[in-house]
Amino acid sequence: MRIDLHCHSTASDGTDTPAELVRGAAAAGLDVLALTDHDTTRGYAEAIAALPEGLTLVTGAELSCRIDGISMHMLAYLFDPEEPALLAERELVRDDRVPRAQGMVAKLNALGVPVTWEQVERIAAGGSVGRPHVASALVELGVVPTVSDAFTEEWLADGGRAFVEKHETDPFEAIRLVKGAGGVAVFAHPAAAKRGRTVPESAIAELAAAGLDGIEVDHMDHDADARARLRGLAKELGLLVTGSSDYHGSRKSVSLGEYTTDPEVYGEIIRRATGAFPVPGTGGA
Template sequence: MVYFADMHTHSTASDGQYAPGELVGLAKEKGLTLLGLTDHDTLDGIPEAVEAAGKAGLRVLPGIEIGAKEYRSLHLLGYGVSLDDPGLNGFCEQMKAARDERKYRIIDFLKEKGVDIDLGEVEAHAKGGVVARPHFARVMLEHGYIKTNREAYEKYLDTDEYKRIAIRRMSARDCIETLHRAGGKVSFAHPYQVKLDDGALEGLVRDLKGWGLDAIECYYTKHTPEMQAFYLSLAGKYGLHVTGGSDFHGELVKPDVPLGRLELELDWLLDG
């Protein structure tokens, strides 16, 4: 069965602009029949989203996005995970604590670079969720330290110097196994962000498949037609399913990334 879906979105439970219920409302307006809520390192937004989806007449698939240690932008999307799994919940609690501690280190790091902003303003943008880099970027933008959100990452929050305060991550293999134990299936998110050439990327996909990877996010906002074709060929070669999503955070966070509406065959994900 084909669904009108966006399988990669974020809410205020992590670093998105909209509360989970508001995000469901946007999905309804977009004509989606299925929404994948995949906040970073947390499941906190899922109950609100599922409740709102029941009233709106669409389906929310519980999801999560987690990063692996091998590459800074090696991210894995877990779909259909149990909200009661002790292993995954333990991981989420560890990440929440790590992010809470990291926010002070980010403030100090930015001050070293001449960017003096108030942590209270950053926390206000998080709206009760975990404080993440996009919240810092928004305050920096408001105070004129940067002209675009992207500039915050290029100059400060995604540099080699920043790596010394980055959160420690599990291996990709451990990420996949953690998500599988929670009853989920796993997709390799936005492959282009790992910044490997085609041969090295295929080697990574082969390794991930060996560790249990289920799918590749072939359809993504920033993928060129050539990238998309290559990722589809990898999916076929290694027997992987195909997923897609926008990586929607809201126009204040990612102004150039609207909510998606992809036609995806997802029975393998929903019936298993």
């Protein structure tokens, strides 16, 4: 059983539509796929309508959080998307994405980069706008060769020359909200140092004590040493260990199913969730 629990569509910063994403997951031989767009559930309906037979969809979202000045992402699985408190927080974060991206465009212009807001809007194509869309604009302009190269102090990394802060949820509050909506909370790519400062293990221990369910260990941004260290930490703290591609379509080089989650861990996530259930495919369009 092949399970990929972290993927993005055009509802946020992926390049595949939700329908293309689920069809691609089936073609890649996956049995289970989680749709975890940034701070939004807008891709659910299209993904479910197109869900091929034999593929199960786990509904979720990747929540933008910040602790002690460090950005981090929280994967929320199988929560009730209409639960008012979590919905209000997601909307607050999502609504702040536009002025934040506009601020980054202004900073880039001041640095002599001729990026425009219209260009970023076109790249986002109606999705929840974020730094990867601004990064893609820099690639289009030939400023950097790849999206990843835009996430440096030179440009868009935390504290970088064109970085602009946005509203991000306190992770302890995020855990409370996800649990209140019947969901399961997993810390995404906690050792992805190339994205900026990482959350210390002492803080992860505090999050575990507050109800964090797991940490994403097998991920393209974690080398072998980081994975071994995180597995040890997860065992010490009693956390679930997940693996995922963090697929973004052509915006990243990783493939669907390149990293996967153990079926027993997946079963435990389902057991803990009360807000929603995985959706089995019935041969969508």
